[in-house]
Amino acid sequence: MTNLLKNRELLLIVIIGLMVIGFATRAQGFASPGNLANIFNDTSILIILALGQMTVILTKSIDLSVAANLSFTGMAVAMTNAAFPDVPLALLIVMAVGIGAFLGAINGFLVWALQIPPIVVTLGTLTIYRGMAFVLSGGGWVNAHQMTAPFLNIPRTQLLGLPVLSWIAITIVLGAWFVLTRLPFGRSAYASGGNPTAAVYAGIDIGWTRFIAFMLSGALAGLCGYLWVSRYAVAYVDIAVGFELDTVAACVIGGISIAGGIGSVAGAVLGALFLGVIKNALPVIGISPFAQMAISGIVIVLAVVFNARAERKAGRIILRDRAAPEVSA
Amino acid sequence: MxxxxxxxxxxxxxxxxxxxxxxxxxxxxxxxxxxxxxxxxxxxxxxxxxxxxxxxxxxxxxxxxxxxxxxxxxxxxxxxxxxxxxxxxxxxxxxxxxxxxxxxxxxxxxxxxxxxxxxxxxxxxxxxxxxxxxxxxxxxxxxxxxxxxxxxxxxxxxxxxxxxxxxxxxxxxxxxxxxxxxxxxxxxxxxxxxxxxxxxxxxxxxxxxxxxxxxxxxxxxxxxxxxxxxxxGRDVKDVFPKVKVEIGAPVLAVEGYSHPTEFRDISFELRRGEILGIYGLIGAGRSELCQALFGITRPSSGRLTLEGEPLDIRSSSDAIRAGIVYVPEERGRHGLALPMPIFQNMSLPSLSRTSRSGFLKAANELALARKYAERLDLRAAALSVPVGTLSGGNQQKVVIGKWLATQPKVIILDEPTKGIDIGSKAAVHGFISELAAEGLSIIMVSSELPEILGMSDRVMVMREGLAAGIFDRERLSAEVLVRAATGNA
CATH class of the missing domain: 3.40.50.300 (P-loop containing nucleotide triphosphate hydrolases)
Known part of the structure; x- marks a missing residue:
């Protein structure tokens, strides 16, 4: 049991499992494979964004502009698709990722070169990017009938039992795991957040590391811009308003330390799934949509409290170690 | 009253x-x-x-x-x-x-x-x-x-x-x-x-x-x-495990190093196998000088030569590549990423050597960490546990191991025994002597006179950002150093 409590990922899996079983007693078929696949598909965009957010948080920063970035890129690709139906989808996706990465790079550049605190930078760019989406669209909508069939259908095409959207999320999860554990950049990200000063002393360029993290987060937000617009078959300025907070929440629930340097890809994914299960379950078991936001909020606060307690415990262990006589040193 | x-x-x-x-x-x-x-x-x-x-x-x-x-x-x-x-x-x-x-x-x-x-x-x-x-x-x-x-x-x-x-x-x-x-x-x-x-x-x-x-x-x-x-106080020169080392050719030469606010016109030479002590009061600019040598800050003027080659150090990664490393004074704040595993901390400055074509190789990193953990007699349950769970003495070993793993030519130690107990101090001193015997050149900043007197081949005294004098081992005494450091001739 103590082992279980120590391992955040295992604990989350158990809790999510218990929740699913609990909800299944109230709503027939909640635990059916089909419904679970649906929940995963529903949560795909959150998972992708949470992974970008996690990369940024690992470096002791935060990216509050992801949802605004998503809204702008979503609008840009939707309008391009509506205006030039002949542009192939692959090019549109490259465009979405490119615009997103560029917007992320602006955040990264401001944090890196001008040394402005990330929360201030991204609060500013959040407003700017959404404002740009407004300027771009003139406040108008792009509706489903203006979008081409492949633009709308490809993410929902079934492939080996899952929609392509789910497969994209799975690919990104594997990619994030690879980047964060197998590439020097990942190590730099953990080190920059774990102890920025020590990282500098070890020859790591923290500013560059943060820049790359923001660019990755931006690129993923751009990709999600397309995925979101395609999934909901509409593009307007206010899509995904406040969604940046869900991505932060998924990270916090998944055990990624807001102070940087701690966290795993599995944690971020499970944190996102945890939110996804609750979001899907509450309406099914008949809880008023008005209460849903409050309940999500309570869960997030509980997760933070839990995190803080776990970190304090670690501190006590160290103290006990220090107090013990050293055998040799 | x-x-x-x-x-x-x-x-x-x-x-x-x-x-x-x-x-x-x-x-x-x-x-x-x-x-x-x-x-x-x-x-x-x-x-x-x-x-x-x-x-x-x-x-x-x-x-x-x-x-x-x-x-x-x-x-x-x-x-x-x-x-x-x-x-x-x-x-x-x-x-x-x-x-x-x-x-x-x-x-x-x-x-x-x-x-x-x-x-x-x-x-x-x-x-x-x-x-x-x-x-x-x-x-x-x-x-x-x-x-x-x-x-x-x-x-x-x-x-x-x-x-x-x-x-x-x-x-x-x-x-x-x-x-x-x-x-x-x-x-x-x-x-x-x-x-x-x-x-x-x-x-x-x-x-x-x-x-x-x-x-x-x-x-x-x-x-x-x-x-x-x-x-x-005591005359403890004899207690220190200073090993007689053949002093070799000059490795590092510093000429006229200056910083806008912290130090001015510092010149010295460091030879193979030599331990150069830097003594001075707090605020004399010792750590700042070392940080400039390591590329954390940049000097406003001055030249640096490593093994006869002029060297321009712009960042800490330049210094590490050239073979100059710095073990900072505050190991918690400057030395270690506490949430990261021991082996990842150890390999952090050596990643370019443990990686293969841009990919991290955990096996290489573990091998590297194991080698230096053994050498330093590091006590840990496993090399994959976070450094934060280790005792202070063992954390110090991880810091030293991490820098040795880069195979440096010059190692700068800033207050290497600060905050550790007497028994551990002797072990650290023994280890420093061993490194010198292996041909490393060592710069040791210390505020502890016995340590400076016991370990150094030569001592540079800094006072208010200036070199107040460089003294050979034969001329070393506590009085000489304190007078130079406080400016009481």
């Missing part, structure tokens, strides 16, 4: 120290860096609480549970680094926390400014209490700090190196103030490194060494040499 204060604290940094202060007299507290002077100040001002011992004021026990309790008991301190607020006015700074109130409980600005003006005039200064602190010079800020200390009705005034930032003229002014305070019957504890000042202003002295009061008396009856001897 008989007014005798006695202190018998027994914290680890202080071991059964007792001192006495007398009204109308200045008692000088003298000691090396880390001798426990600042700890005593913190106990007297209620910031730390002693584990044992007691404080008596006028013969009555006084317990300082908080900084406020110490102030209420009439103890006030002027700290080494002034703790003031740039954005507040001079008057606010002086009365922050104990400002006079009006009948309605709001701040009484008229009183604040009036009384601040009075206090400052008593210090022979015409600073306007309404201007912002940030518009004042360093010396003027110091006066504000003194005025703040005197704004409470204090009987005991502690001055922690009050002259550090002042010019000679300002020091004279300060001493006039101190003499004034003496006449008012205040008991003063005056902490300073500088012997000439101590002799000028103080009646009594206490010398601290390694957390103990090793000598006290009246300055009139004590020669300066006697105090230096007390400060330095």
């Amino acid at each position: 008989r007014g005798i204060s006695q202190i018998f604290p027994g914290v680890k940094a202080l071991d059964g120290v007792s001192i006495q202060l007398f009204p109308g007299q200045v008692t000088a507290l003298i000691g090396e860096n880390g001798a426990g002077k600042s700890t005593l100040v913190k106990i007297l001002t209620g910031i730390y609480r002693p584990n044992e011992g007691e404080i008596l004021i006028d013969g009555k026990p006084a317990a300082f549970h908080s900084a406020q309790a110490a102030i209420d008991a009439g103890v006030t301190a002027i700290h080494q680094e002034t703790v003031l607020f740039d954005e507040l006015s001079v008057g606010e700074n002086i009365f922050l926390g104990h400002a006079p109130r009006t009948r309605f409980g709001t701040l009484d600005w008229r009183q604040i400014n009036l009384r601040s003006g009075d206090l400052l005039r008593a210090l022979e200064s015409e600073i306007d209490p309404t201007i912002r602190l940030k518009d004042l010079s360093i010396a003027q800020r110091h006066l504000v700090a003194i005025a703040r200390a005197l704004s409470v009705d204090a009987r005991i005034v502690i001055m922690d190196e009050p002259t550090a930032a002042l010019s000679r003229k300002e020091i004279d002014d300060l001493f006039r103030i101190v003499n004034n305070l003496k006449r008012q019957g205040k008991a003063i504890l005056f902490i300073s490194h500088k012997f000439d000042e101590v002799y000028e202003i103080a009646e009594n002295f206490v010398v601290f060494r390694d957390g103990r009061a090793v000598g006290k008396g009246r300055l009139k009856e004590t020669a300066q040499d006697e105090i230096v001897r007390l400060m330095v």
Whole structure:
């Protein structure tokens, strides 16, 4: 049991499992494979964004502009698709990722070169990017009938039992795991957040590391811009308003330390799934949509409290170690 | 008023120290860096609480549970680094926390400014209490700090190196103030490194060494040499496991290194197998010099040559590539990423060598970590546990292992034994000797005289950012170093 409590990922899996079983007693078929696949598909965009957010948080920063970035890129690709139906989808996706990465790079550049605190930078760019989406669209909508069939259908095409959207999320999860554990950049990200000063002393360029993290987060937000617009078959300025907070929440629930340097890809994914299960379950078991936001909020606060307690415990262990006589040193 | 204060604290940094202060007299507290002077100040001002011992004021026990309790008991301190607020006015700074109130409980600005003006005039200064602190010079800020200390009705005034930032003229002014305070019957504890000042202003002295009061008396009856001897204490040259190493060819040559604010015109040469000690008081620019050598900061001028090749170090990664590494003083803050596993900490500066075509190879990293963990006798459950779970001594080993793993030519050690116990110190010293014997060149910054004397082949003494002299082992003695460092020729 103590082992279980120590391992955040295992604990989350158990809790999510218990929740699913609990909800299944109230709503027939909640635990059916089909419904679970649906929940995963529903949560795909959150998972992708949470992974970008996690990369940024690992470096002791935060990216509050992801949802605004998503809204702008979503609008840009939707309008391009509506205006030039002949542009192939692959090019549109490259465009979405490119615009997103560029917007992320602006955040990264401001944090890196001008040394402005990330929360201030991204609060500013959040407003700017959404404002740009407004300027771009003139406040108008792009509706489903203006979008081409492949633009709308490809993410929902079934492939080996899952929609392509789910497969994209799975690919990104594997990619994030690879980047964060197998590439020097990942190590730099953990080190920059774990102890920025020590990282500098070890020859790591923290500013560059943060820049790359923001660019990755931006690129993923751009990709999600397309995925979101395609999934909901509409593009307007206010899509995904406040969604940046869900991505932060998924990270916090998944055990990624807001102070940087701690966290795993599995944690971020499970944190996102945890939110996804609750979001899907509450309406099914008949809880008023008005209460849903409050309940999500309570869960997030509980997760933070839990995190803080776990970190304090670690501190006590160290103290006990220090107090013990050293055998040799 | 008989007014005798006695202190018998027994914290680890202080071991059964007792001192006495007398009204109308200045008692000088003298000691090396880390001798426990600042700890005593913190106990007297209620910031730390002693584990044992007691404080008596006028013969009555006084317990300082908080900084406020110490102030209420009439103890006030002027700290080494002034703790003031740039954005507040001079008057606010002086009365922050104990400002006079009006009948309605709001701040009484008229009183604040009036009384601040009075206090400052008593210090022979015409600073306007309404201007912002940030518009004042360093010396003027110091006066504000003194005025703040005197704004409470204090009987005991502690001055922690009050002259550090002042010019000679300002020091004279300060001493006039101190003499004034003496006449008012205040008991003063005056902490300073500088012997000439101590002799000028103080009646009594206490010398601290390694957390103990090793000598006290009246300055009139004590020669300066006697105090230096007390400060330095034992002659421990023989205890250190210094191995006779064949000193080889020059490895590193530094010429005219300067920094805009921290140090100026530093030149020295470092040979293969040599241990160069750098000694000096806190603030002499030693760590800053090392950080510039390692590329953390950039020098404004100067040249550096490594094995005959001129070298331009722009960042720490340049330095690591060239074979210069730096083991920083504060290993918690500068040395380790505590949440990361041991082996990842160890391999962090060596990633380019453990990776294959841009991909991390955990097996290589583990092999590297295992090699140095064995060599350093690192005790850990597994190399994959977070460094934060290790004891202090073992953390130090991870830091050293991580730098050795880069296979450096020059290793800079900043206070390598600070904060570790005597037994571990011997182990670290033995290890440093081993490294020198293997042909590494070592720069060792230390504030501990025995360590510097015992380990160094040569010692460079820094004073106020300048090289006060480079001494060969034959000419080394505690007196020589202390005189060079404090500027008492």
